[in-house]
Amino acid sequence: MINLYSVRPKGFNIGNDVIYLGLNHFIRNAFKENFNVISLPATSKYESHKKAGISSQTIYEVNQFGHGLIIGGGNLYENGELEVNPIALKALEKPMMIFSVSRGKIYNKALELVDRTDVMGDDKIALLNKRADISLSRDKATFEHINQLDCNNILGGCPTLFIDEIPQHLVPLMESDRTDALISIRTPTLMSIPVVYQYELREQLLSMISLLRDKGYSNIKLLCHDHRDIPFAASFKEIDYLYTEDVYTYLTYLRNTRLNLTFRLHSFIPCLAYNVPTIKISYDQRAISMLDTLGMDQWNINLLLDDVVSEIAHRLDRLQELEEMKADLKKSHWAELRETLVVNSNTFAEKVKHQL
DSSP: OEEEEEEEOOSSOTHHHHHHHHHHHHHHHHHOSOEEEEEEESOSTTOSSSOOSBOHHHHHHHHHHOSEEEEEEESTTSTTOOOBOHHHHHTOOSOEEEEEEOOOOEEOTTSOEEOOTTOOOHHHHHHHHHHOSEEEESSHHHHHHHHHTTOOOEEOOOGGGGGGGSOOOOOOOOGGGOBSEEEEEOOGGGSOSOHHHHHHHHHHHHHHHHHHHHTTOOSEEEEESSGGGHHHHHTOTTSEEEEOSOHHHHHHHHHTBSOEEESOHHHHHHHHHHTOOEEEEEOBHHHHHHHHHTTOGGGOEETTTSOHHHHHHHHHTTHHHHHHHHHHHHHTHHHHHHHHHHHHHHHHHHHHHHTO
16 A cells, blocks of 8 residues: 655645645545655644644654655745754655645735745755755746746646546535625735735725626625635625635535626636636735736636726626636646646656665
């Protein structure tokens, strides 16, 4: 039996679980035989147990019982999300793959893109990538940054773009949970944007809700990706919200709406896969670069630089263009991204099997 260890984000954001489903899909297809995936948190800051990240305990266990190590996917180069012990990493004896990991800048008060204060240092990012047998960066900005560190990496995109390929676990949907539109929110105080934009967001959301109603979307709900979004969602008395910690229920919510208007990448990308009309509002380089990587930068709305409500109205009137854009991308660019994930997952599987 092959044991693969996966060090991944296990924080509050359900998007991490969507990424994990996508990652496992490509790994499962690559190994084509019985294997175990042992998932460990990338950091101990959300967990009560001590075993997390690339630590002496983790690497010891991988060397003793594992046959390969996967880092990702997720925003592990930022937010203090991945703990790295350089001595432990050096002691790793098994093949290692970095899978769909990202690093992005944020806007400062002058609306310039700058490094986060909690970004992983370039020394550790370089250390990880030079040790990795395969490194798949999620987006163009991450790919280019790692290139500047003189490290080999490959632009791989996000596996959630192909979430529709995974056999879907059917979750009964109550009629009350079916929606005309979902607005996937993030609590403003958790958004790394200038404070003035945080305070403006509530009124902008009210305007978005009014616009959607004017366009015929009567049954609108807010979708929380994180339990920390609930107090903000609950402050809107005229609209209900949905929250779940079960990834299959979450995906069921997305599949059973007419429109997803979202501040969150991992409701936007699955909706692309499920052919649910979706509009993305971005506020940092990570999301902007991801849409550029997908070939959808013209569909993006920048929260800090655009007239957001006006741009949403414009896109609601052009949803057919979204379908045409996706049809072209599926046959060309998205097919290339998928092939990159398939080929490199297969290469990792070969490396793992070679050292058995």
